[in-house]
Amino acid sequence: MPELPEVEVTRRGIARTVEGARLERAILRTPALRYPIPAGLARQLAGRTLVAARRRGKYLLLDLDGGHLLVHLGMSGSLRFVTPDTAPQKHDHADFIFGDRVLRLTDPRRFGALLWLEADPLQHPLIAKLGIEPLTREFTPAWLHQTLKGRSLAIKPALMDSGLVVGVGNIYAAESLFDAGIDPRARAGSVSAARLGRLVPAIKKTLQAAIRAGGSTLRDFCGTDGGMGDFQTRHQVYDRAGAPCMKCGAPIKALRQGQRSTYFCPRCQR
């Protein structure tokens, strides 16, 4: 479930709850997620203060004094606060213990990542080549038009390419393209400036609405409730194959682009 909005909500929850707090102890139960977790890392982390929680794309950067924890939640990861007496379950890979607040990393599929960096994390290979942040002023129709110029791949996988734009996952790419009335199969370099002029604000609007929704759902981020956000009830096209388009009533269609499912309205998106 972690898309940019959920990562951002998670970041805010961490910042609100334990920024400035001392990481008394870390428990690392799993030798490797996407990448190996060094054996001595838990001991190395103990006693450090959490200075800040940042986000770059879908990566969380937890700045401790003397280094940085880089966390990615992959497809199935989550970070939640639990109480110290909450027994770990099968896929609970890591606990970060801040007094009576325990930040617990869960990730059944283990596509996520946990790295310890002592150098500038923004220079790390995983971060350095990331694309533009969609919620910044720099992300404009003109920028997107220039970036996609000459590209023949379809607009939807282009939006999902984190080397171009970060944080736009499979759901938000579909929802944003619906909002802007653009066929997900259109060649990226052929989408008109006028259409990109609708797409860019659609992306910003979609992400911001999801952050608000996630924020309301995860308001008790520090609690133990692992409930999902309610924003899926607002999906216009995602996972609605065969259901009537909310604008025109035509049946929503599904197709595959790359290895991912795409949903769109064949009448509204041309």
Next chain:
DNA sequence: ATGTGACCCTGGATGC
């Protein structure tokens, strides 16, 4: 450089 597909891993839903 760009585009495409395989692959990483577990679990849930579905079909036989």
Next chain:
DNA sequence: TGCATCCAGGGTCACA
């Protein structure tokens, strides 16, 4: 009930 298959909100990598 068991088993096979497919699918899932992420990203990296090899290869054409």
